[in-house]
Amino acid sequence: SVAIINLKPIALDKYTEFATEKFEMGGKRLAADVVPILYERFDGITSYIHRVLNILYSRTEEGCLCDAANIDNAVDFLVKMSSDTYEALLYQMPYKQRDLLLAIASEGKASQILAGKFIRKHSLLSSSSVSAALKGLLDKDFVTEDNGTYSLYDRFFTIWLEKKGLIAKR
Secondary structure: OOOOOOOOOOOHHHHHHHHHHHHHHOOOEEOOOHHHHHHHHOOOOHHHHHHHHHHHHHHOOOOOEEOHHHHHHHHHHHHHHOHHHHHHHHHHOOHHHHHHHHHHHHHOOEEOOOOHHHHHHOOOOOHHHHHHHHHHHHHOOOEEEEOOEEEEOOHHHHHHHHHOOOOOOO
8 A cells, every 4th residue: 555645855954965975975076055056946845856966966977066057957957858748738738727727836836816816916717717727736736735825736847837938937
Protein backbone atom coordinates (compact mmCIF):
# COMPACT_ATOMS: atom_id res chain seq x y z
CA SER A 1 0.00 0.00 0.00
CA VAL A 2 1.02 3.59 -0.47
CA ALA A 3 0.51 6.46 1.92
CA ILE A 4 0.92 10.10 0.98
CA ILE A 5 2.99 12.03 3.48
CA ASN A 6 3.61 15.76 3.49
CA LEU A 7 7.28 16.38 4.08
CA LYS A 8 8.34 19.65 5.63
CA PRO A 9 11.18 21.47 3.90
CA ILE A 10 14.68 20.39 4.86
CA ALA A 11 16.49 23.10 6.83
CA LEU A 12 18.47 25.40 4.53
CA ASP A 13 21.79 24.79 6.30
CA LYS A 14 21.35 21.00 6.05
CA TYR A 15 20.37 21.24 2.40
CA THR A 16 23.36 23.46 1.63
CA GLU A 17 25.70 21.07 3.45
CA PHE A 18 24.27 18.08 1.58
CA ALA A 19 24.47 19.68 -1.88
CA THR A 20 27.97 21.07 -1.31
CA GLU A 21 29.17 17.66 -0.16
CA LYS A 22 27.71 15.92 -3.23
CA PHE A 23 29.36 18.39 -5.58
CA GLU A 24 32.68 17.96 -3.77
CA MET A 25 32.41 14.17 -3.98
CA GLY A 26 32.26 14.61 -7.78
CA GLY A 27 35.29 16.91 -7.81
CA LYS A 28 33.08 19.96 -8.38
CA ARG A 29 32.42 23.08 -6.35
CA LEU A 30 29.11 24.72 -5.55
CA ALA A 31 28.99 28.46 -4.85
CA ALA A 32 27.63 29.28 -1.39
CA ASP A 33 24.67 31.27 -2.73
CA VAL A 34 23.21 28.64 -5.09
CA VAL A 35 21.21 26.58 -2.58
CA PRO A 36 19.83 29.63 -0.72
CA ILE A 37 18.67 31.13 -4.03
CA LEU A 38 16.95 27.88 -5.03
CA TYR A 39 15.55 27.42 -1.54
CA GLU A 40 13.90 30.84 -1.62
CA ARG A 41 12.73 30.55 -5.22
CA PHE A 42 11.04 27.19 -4.62
CA ASP A 43 9.93 27.74 -0.99
CA GLY A 44 12.21 24.96 0.26
CA ILE A 45 10.36 22.28 -1.74
CA THR A 46 12.88 19.51 -2.14
CA SER A 47 11.67 18.09 -5.45
CA TYR A 48 12.19 21.38 -7.29
CA ILE A 49 15.51 22.16 -5.62
CA HIS A 50 16.78 18.64 -6.26
CA ARG A 51 15.79 18.69 -9.94
CA VAL A 52 17.59 21.97 -10.54
CA LEU A 53 20.64 20.86 -8.56
CA ASN A 54 20.74 17.65 -10.60
CA ILE A 55 20.93 19.65 -13.84
CA LEU A 56 23.51 22.01 -12.34
CA TYR A 57 25.63 19.06 -11.22
CA SER A 58 25.46 17.34 -14.62
CA ARG A 59 26.45 20.57 -16.40
CA THR A 60 29.37 21.40 -14.11
CA GLU A 61 32.72 20.06 -15.29
CA GLU A 62 35.00 18.34 -12.81
CA GLY A 63 37.21 20.92 -11.09
CA CYS A 64 34.85 23.77 -11.95
CA LEU A 65 32.59 26.00 -9.89
CA CYS A 66 28.82 26.02 -10.31
CA ASP A 67 27.55 29.49 -9.46
CA ALA A 68 24.20 31.28 -9.38
CA ALA A 69 24.63 32.45 -12.98
CA ASN A 70 23.82 28.87 -14.06
CA ILE A 71 20.47 28.62 -12.26
CA ASP A 72 18.23 30.21 -14.89
CA ASN A 73 19.64 28.00 -17.65
CA ALA A 74 18.99 24.89 -15.57
CA VAL A 75 15.43 25.98 -14.78
CA ASP A 76 14.83 26.85 -18.45
CA PHE A 77 16.04 23.38 -19.45
CA LEU A 78 13.60 21.70 -17.04
CA VAL A 79 10.72 23.89 -18.22
CA LYS A 80 11.51 23.18 -21.88
CA MET A 81 11.55 19.43 -21.17
CA SER A 82 7.90 19.67 -20.09
CA SER A 83 6.81 22.30 -22.60
CA ASP A 84 4.84 19.92 -24.83
CA THR A 85 3.04 18.48 -21.81
CA TYR A 86 2.14 21.93 -20.49
CA GLU A 87 0.93 23.00 -23.94
CA ALA A 88 -1.32 19.92 -24.18
CA LEU A 89 -2.66 20.32 -20.64
CA LEU A 90 -3.59 23.93 -21.24
CA TYR A 91 -5.15 23.17 -24.65
CA GLN A 92 -7.28 20.29 -23.27
CA MET A 93 -8.44 22.17 -20.19
CA PRO A 94 -12.01 23.56 -20.23
CA TYR A 95 -11.82 27.32 -20.73
CA LYS A 96 -13.31 28.19 -17.30
CA GLN A 97 -10.65 26.04 -15.61
CA ARG A 98 -7.93 27.53 -17.84
CA ASP A 99 -9.03 31.08 -17.01
CA LEU A 100 -9.03 30.32 -13.29
CA LEU A 101 -5.68 28.53 -13.49
CA LEU A 102 -4.16 31.59 -15.19
CA ALA A 103 -5.72 33.90 -12.60
CA ILE A 104 -4.31 31.86 -9.71
CA ALA A 105 -0.92 31.56 -11.41
CA SER A 106 -0.76 35.31 -12.02
CA GLU A 107 -1.27 35.91 -8.29
CA GLY A 108 1.29 33.29 -7.27
CA LYS A 109 -0.70 32.59 -4.14
CA ALA A 110 -4.34 33.53 -4.46
CA SER A 111 -6.83 33.87 -1.66
CA GLN A 112 -10.50 34.85 -1.58
CA ILE A 113 -10.90 33.61 -5.12
CA LEU A 114 -14.69 33.50 -4.82
CA ALA A 115 -14.82 37.19 -3.89
CA GLY A 116 -16.07 39.74 -6.38
CA LYS A 117 -12.78 41.64 -6.30
CA PHE A 118 -10.77 38.59 -7.50
CA ILE A 119 -13.42 37.66 -10.06
CA ARG A 120 -13.54 41.19 -11.54
CA LYS A 121 -9.75 41.59 -11.47
CA HIS A 122 -9.31 38.45 -13.59
CA SER A 123 -12.45 38.85 -15.75
CA LEU A 124 -13.95 35.59 -14.53
CA LEU A 125 -17.65 34.86 -14.96
CA SER A 126 -19.14 34.36 -11.49
CA SER A 127 -18.40 32.86 -8.11
CA SER A 128 -20.38 29.73 -9.04
CA SER A 129 -18.33 29.18 -12.22
CA VAL A 130 -15.11 29.83 -10.26
CA SER A 131 -16.22 27.32 -7.65
CA ALA A 132 -16.95 24.66 -10.28
CA ALA A 133 -13.66 25.35 -12.10
CA LEU A 134 -11.77 25.23 -8.82
CA LYS A 135 -13.20 21.81 -8.00
CA GLY A 136 -11.96 20.50 -11.35
CA LEU A 137 -8.49 22.02 -10.89
CA LEU A 138 -8.19 20.59 -7.38
CA ASP A 139 -9.43 17.16 -8.48
CA LYS A 140 -6.84 17.07 -11.27
CA ASP A 141 -4.06 18.33 -8.95
CA PHE A 142 -3.34 21.40 -11.07
CA VAL A 143 -3.97 23.61 -8.05
CA THR A 144 -3.24 23.06 -4.39
CA GLU A 145 -4.92 24.67 -1.39
CA ASP A 146 -3.35 25.58 1.93
CA ASN A 147 -5.52 27.37 4.50
CA GLY A 148 -7.66 29.08 1.89
CA THR A 149 -4.73 30.07 -0.32
CA TYR A 150 -4.44 28.53 -3.77
CA SER A 151 -1.40 28.09 -5.99
CA LEU A 152 -0.36 26.00 -8.95
CA TYR A 153 0.91 22.60 -7.90
CA ASP A 154 3.72 22.56 -10.46
CA ARG A 155 6.10 25.52 -10.10
CA PHE A 156 7.70 24.77 -13.45
CA PHE A 157 4.24 25.09 -15.06
CA THR A 158 4.00 28.60 -13.59
CA ILE A 159 7.41 29.48 -15.03
CA TRP A 160 6.31 28.10 -18.41
CA LEU A 161 3.17 30.27 -18.31
CA GLU A 162 5.36 33.31 -17.61
CA LYS A 163 7.71 32.47 -20.47
CA LYS A 164 4.78 32.04 -22.85
CA GLY A 165 3.49 35.47 -21.80
CA LEU A 166 0.22 34.02 -20.49
CA ILE A 167 0.82 35.58 -17.08
CA ALA A 168 3.05 38.47 -16.03
CA LYS A 169 6.40 37.67 -14.44
CA ARG A 170 6.24 38.06 -10.69
